[in-house]
Amino acid sequence: MSIYRTLTARSIDPTTLPVDEQKLFSQLLEESQKSPDWVTFSVFWTKLLRDVLRGLPPENRTKHPLYKMAQDLEMRLGIAQGAVAEPDYRDYLIDRIEEKFGSRYRFCKATGIPEAELSQVLSGKKSFSVKRLVEAARALDMGLVLMPKAELTLDALSEKKPLKEAADLFAQELASVEAVAEHLKHVEASSRWKAFLKERSLLGDTLLHIEEELRNRPAQQRNEDLLPELERLRATIDASLTHIRRKLASLHEGQALGEKSKT
Amino acid sequence: MERKVQVVFQVPLKEDAEAGNGEEHPPFRWRLLQDQMTKLFDGWTEQPGWTGEWARPGTGEIVNEPSRVFQIDAKENSLDDAKGFLRRVCVTFGQECIRAIILGYAEYIEGGPDDEHL
Numbered sequence: 001m002s003i004y005r006t007l008t009a010r011s012i013d014p015t016t017l018p019v020d021e022q023k024l025f026s027q028l029l030e031e032s033q034k035s036p037d038w039v040t041f042s043v044f045w046t047k048l049l050r051d052v053l054r055g056l057p058p059e060n061r062t063k064h065p066l067y068k069m070a071q072d073l074e075m076r077l078g079i080a081q082g083a084v085a086e087p088d089y090r091d092y093l094i095d096r097i098e099e100k101f102g103s104r105y106r107f108c109k110a111t112g113i114p115e116a117e118l119s120q121v122l123s124g125k126k127s128f129s130v131k132r133l134v135e136a137a138r139a140l141d142m143g144l145v146l147m148p149k150a151e152l153t154l155d156a157l158s159e160k161k162p163l164k165e166a167a168d169l170f171a172q173e174l175a176s177v178e179a180v181a182e183h184l185k186h187v188e189a190s191s192r193w194k195a196f197l198k199e200r201s202l203l204g205d206t207l208l209h210i211e212e213e214l215r216n217r218p219a220q221q222r223n224e225d226l227l228p229e230l231e232r233l234r235a236t237i238d239a240s241l242t243h244i245r246r247k248l249a250s251l252h253e254g255q256a257l258g259e260k261s262k263t
Numbered sequence: 264m265e266r267k268v269q270v271v272f273q274v275p276l277k278e279d280a281e282a283g284n285g286e287e288h289p290p291f292r293w294r295l296l297q298d299q300m301t302k303l304f305d306g307w308t309e310q311p312g313w314t315g316e317w318a319r320p321g322t323g324e325i326v327n328e329p330s331r332v333f334q335i336d337a338k339e340n341s342l343d344d345a346k347g348f349l350r351r352v353c354v355t356f357g358q359e360c361i362r363a364i365i366l367g368y369a370e371y372i373e374g375g376p377d378d379e380h381l
Contacts, residue, residue: 007290037311037312039309039311039312039331040311040312042309042311043310043311046307046309058301058302062297062298062301062302071294071297074293075290075293075294078290078293079290082287083276083329084276084287084289084290084293085286085287085288085289085290086289087289087290087291088289090289090291091289091290091291094291094295095291115379116379118380119354119380120380122291122380123354123355123357123380124278124283124284124357
């Protein structure tokens with residue numbers, strides 16, 4: 001069971017939960033992976049966690065790791081279904097205020113930011129000035145970053161994104177090699193090998209490029225265990241290439257034998 | 264034991280096009296709503312698949328929009344607190360008003376400038 005990361009990048013370790021609660025977490029994950037309607041999932045999790053949460057005072061229920069993860073899974077479904085907007089800076093702000101100060105009142109008292117102003121920012125009626133945002137971020141031990149937009153999407157921040165990218169490229173490359181192999185049945189022998197080797201070299205370059213890309217990613221976007229995955233993918237591709245090479249060789253031999261018998 | 268009354272209210276999935284920006288809400292709003300319902304009303308009940316249809320106060324225009332419909336149990340002698348909560352829901356979710364059923368009566372609860380975010 002790996003660490004759960006919320007939409008606002010808060011880490012929750014499910015292995016620290018009692019065994020029966022870990023089972024509940026597994027049920028939550030399993031259900032969410034069926035991609036139910038987000039509101040249906042909300043009803044599911046509130047029912048599933050009722051007994052665990054009932055024993056706690058209401059203010060502690062909302063801090064329970066299972067409650068947090070269930071709520072986060074619900075939001076992820078809502079976003080995927082287009083019913084909820086992707087999180088913006090206010091999601092990070094409010095989450096961090098809760099985590100570090102416990103309440104907006106305490107945060108505002110500590111920073112001198114008027115509560116009414118924060119309230120208007122949260123409801124979207126106003127925006128913080130950059131100066132105010134820097135003050136808030138400093139109080140929350142956060143930093144402000146300007147990043148390319150493409151890297152800000154949820155998908156780009158997903159741990160599996162590099163692997164998906166790699167897999168998509170491999171599939172594309174493999175398809176093109178197979179297409180070439182198929183096409184080569186009908187072309188002259190020496191040129192087909194040349195073309196084949198060229199394709200293979202392109203594939204090798206792609207692999208190296210992806211590997212390099214993965215290693216250069218910022219730590220938060222890189223998942224070290226993707227590298228072994230990449231190796232496994234490389235082995236799969238190599239096996240496929242060997243298969244294609246043999247197929248081509250037998251075609252080549254067949255064609256050579258045919259030509260020989262003609263003479 | 265103190266009697267409680269059922270309060271049902273609907274929250275549109277998007278901000279009001281006039282009072283807000285007409286777009287879907289960011290996740291933190293739904294999260295804060297659930298947290299507040301847990302803290303103030305000991306939880307909530309929800310029926311998936313409901314959509315809201317209501318007449319806009321003033322113009323009478325029929326508004327039909329996908330909404331989430333929540334049910335909470337409020338203390339009978341603290342209904343004003345429940346209405347205060349709904350005013351804050353209205354402000355938080357960028358709505359002109361929140362349609363609620365309280366003691367069987369439909370009410371349209373508007374948030375004011377003094378009502379804070381949830």
